[in-house]
Amino acid sequence: MKSVRLFDFIQFDGGSWQVVAQDGPELALKNLATNRIRRVRVADLLIDDSYLPDDPPALPSLDNAAALERLSPGARDWVMSLHRHVHEVLHGIPPGSPPGTNPKPEYDLANPLQVRIEAKLTELAARGMAMTERTMFRHIADYRAHGIGGLADGRATREVRLAGRTDPRVLALVEAEVSGQKDASTGTRSRVIARVRAVAAKADLAVPSDATLYRILKKIEGSRHPFGNATTRRTQGNRPDRPWGRQAPSRPGELVEIDSTPMDLMVVYPDGSSGRVDLTVALDIATRTPLAAILRPVATKAVDAAVLLARAMTPLPMQPGWDASLSYTRSVLPPGMLPGDEEVRAAIAAKPVIVPESITVDRGKVFVGSTFTAACERLQISITKAAPRTPTDKPHVERFFAGVNTGFTQYLAGYTGPNVVRRGKAPAAEASFTLAEVQNLLDWWLVAVWQNRPHRGLRHPAMPKKDLTPNEAFAALSSVAPQVPVALSRDDYLALLPMEWRRIQPYGINFHGLHYDNPGFHPYRGVPSGLPSPADGRWEVRYDPYRLQSIYVRDHEKGQWIEAKWTLSTHLVGPFSRDVLAAAKKAIDRRGGTVPGGDLLAEINRILTAPTGRAERQAAQRTHATPSAVPEPAAAPDAITEPAATEPTPIPAADPVIIEFPRRRHGQRIDLLED
The missing domain is CATH 1.10.10 (Arc Repressor Mutant, subunit A)
Structure with a gap:
């Protein structure tokens, strides 16, 4: 307790002072070193941390002011009764007596304290509350030292140690x-x-x-x-050993969290096996809008983080190859799982495009590598690294993963459950969807369902009891902190894709065994690019690892990109990824064959259209592993034949490319599912 009186010597603001005068709420302080007079308000002096009286007054402590609140009802009644008697001994009247009340003769303050104590002991004995004189003196001393809290039985207020008398x-x-x-x-x-x-x-x-x-x-x-x-x-x-805070960004893009997690879903891999996939997402905290989400069959790689950043700032229709991927997925899925183009584009148009200002990531190699950090530096996005093994630094994206599992993943065939206790008997055998199909379904679910579902963490001060959807939250915040709408152009999007160096040969570019060509290559065939190391005369090539039917070559002389298509892309049944290409090459290697264009095309088409049932996949794997299962070569026609009605089988390069579109499994519309 702080106090100040006239003529006190005090320490204040780094100097020694004496209170020499008081004028209402102001004090006049005299500096003992310079004799300078300073006027200070009493309230300002008492709340200042530098104020310290040289001789603080001996004021009673209020530590036990709430001592009665910590007692049981019986102990409290006993203390109140004892307080009445002690107060009457010391002050002559019981506590709470009205002003002017005259004390009883035996408790008159003119009598010595010893006489008043003897009178009280006689009174207590007559009421059946015998007490010794020594005990009464002890109660009086405790009351004077600690107030009413000092009258409580020490056994009722004693603090019990965790281990008692244990060492x-x-x-x-x-x-x-x-x-x-x-x-x-x-x-x-x-x-x-x-x-x-x-x-x-x-x-x-x-x-x-x-x-x-x-x-x-x-x-x-x-x-x-x-x-x-x-x-x-x-x-x-993993809970932090500090007070828990709460991040409350006030505008879209102010804080974005990026993280990866394995999805509780088994999908069909390009090689016919089944396994789980990793989901990497960038989530805006102010609106709970997922800026982009990417699925991978294995642990996310560094290039995926840069691609995620590019997709986050580019609307889906502006991403090269997205329309073709969506159309192919719609053609192989059961009718109704993906709606028509008009409905899809309307939902995508309603989803906001948000430019990140700050991104919180974990310390995985994916996000601390040069690929991702260079992309963020290029876009002037600050990066904050979360503490090691502390998911509580990214609580919102962790909760988003749970929402994806409950609202999307659990409705798909191959759902594994959150843990082994809740896992089905054979989720791997139930896997029916490929990774590309799940990717397109997830993209549609995010724009059609998630963006229009109320979120308990989104509230507006004007409507504190209403849960807003991410689209509604963006509209509400945009009116307060409007953003400049920014979206990456096609050239900017390509600049963030993974890069490799290649030479332009007379036939085009050999990229991972595939030949890509474009009439725009004519002036540069066999011509060095003129770029120094590490290019060494090669040309800059950008590619999307999920849509390899096209690559993009930078014409640095004209400042533009040349889109080169695979020379056999017109015979593809749909877009393919780098994983599909790798699986096709391995399948041909297992058969002891080479990798000519016709064989590779047939194998990629077979993977894209292969049946996904367990028995069919096992049969297909046995067929690929047995060289004797390859049929005898047949006459090679000049053109690709129409799909056959029989089971597709691997064939040599000279054989026609036989493609079958089998009947796909049953499904249901994701946009109609509810959490």
């Missing part, structure tokens, strides 16, 4: 064992007690009984779950 060193051993359970397999409490006894025996420490140790463990466990599920224990251990 603190033994308690430290128990604490260390409980903390060590975070990453260990779940055991029992008896294991911890046995380890504590073993360590204590080496240190020659006295250990209490097992019952006492069990009680100590129960108090120490808390919310750390040392003997529960290992996943829960690790999750609780």
Whole structure:
């Protein structure tokens, strides 16, 4: 408690002063070193951290002012009754008496304290509350020192230590064992007690009984779950050891979180096997709008993070190859799972295009590599690295992953469940969708369902009880903090794609065994680019690893991009990715064949149209692994034949490319599903 009186000597604002005068709410302070007079308001002086009286007054402490609130009802009644008697002894009248009340003769303050105490003891004895004189003196001393809280029974207010009378060193051993359970397999409490006894025996420490140790463990466990599920224990251990804050960006793009996680879904890989996929997403926190989402069959690579950034700032219709990919997916999925072009474009038009200002990422190699950081530097986007192994630094995107699982993934064939306890008998056998199909379905679900579903974390001050959708939140914030609409052009989008160096040969460009050509190559065939190392005369080539039917060559002399298509792309049944190309090459290598264009085209088409049932996939894998299953060569026609009605089989280069469009599995419209 702070106070100040006239003529006090005080320390204030780094100097020594004396209070020499007071004028209402102001004090006149005299500097003891310079004799300078300074006028300061009393309130400003008392709240200043530099104020310190040289001789602080002995004012009573208010620590026990709320002591009665910590007592049980019975103990509180006893203290109130005792307070009445002690107060009457000291002040002559009971507490709460109206002004002017005359004390009883035996409690008149003219009588010595000893006489008043004897009178009170006689009164208490007559009421059946016998008390010794020594006890009454002790109550009076406690009341004078601590107020009404000093009258409480010390046994009722005594603080109980965590371990009681147990040696603190033994308690430290128990604490260390409980903390060590975070990453260990779940055991029992008896294991911890046995380890504590073993360590204590080496240190020659006295250990209490097992019952006492069990009680100590129960108090120490808390919310750390040392003997529960290992996943829960690790999750609780990742909580920050600091006050929890809340990020509340006030405009779209102010804060974006990027993270990757395995989806709870089995898909059909290009080689016919099934496995899980990784989902990488960029989420705007102010509006909960997913700027972009990319699926990969394996751990996300560094180039994917740069592609994610490019897709986040480019609307879907402006991305090269997206229309063809959507049309192919619509043709192979059951009718109704993906709507028509008009409905898709209307939903995409309603989804906002947000330019990130700051991105929070984890410390994975995907996001700390030069590819991603250089792209962010080019776009003037700041990067914030989350703490190691701390998902709570990106809570919003973690919650988004849970929303995708409950609102989208669980409705697809091949859903694995969030953990092994909730997993079905054979989710791998149920896998029916390819990665490209799931990608297009996810893109549609995000713009049609997620963007129009109310979110509990989106509230507007004018409508505090209404949950807004991401599209509504963007509209509300844009009216307060309007953004300059920015979208990457086609050239900017291509500049963020992965890059390789190639020479332009007379036949075009050989890119991973495929020949790409364009009439625009005519002036540059066999001509060095003139670019220094690391190009060494080669030309800059950009490619989308998910849509390899075209590559893009930079004509640095004219400042433009030349789109080169695969020379056999007109015979493709649909867009293909780098993973499909790798699977096609491996399948041909297993048969001991070469990789000519006709064989590779047939294998890519076979992968894109292969049946996805378990039996069919196993049969296809056995066929690919058995060279004797390859049919005898037939006469080679000049053109590609129409799809046959029989099961497609691998064929030599001279054979016609036989393509079958089998009947696909049943499905249901994703846009009609509800969480």
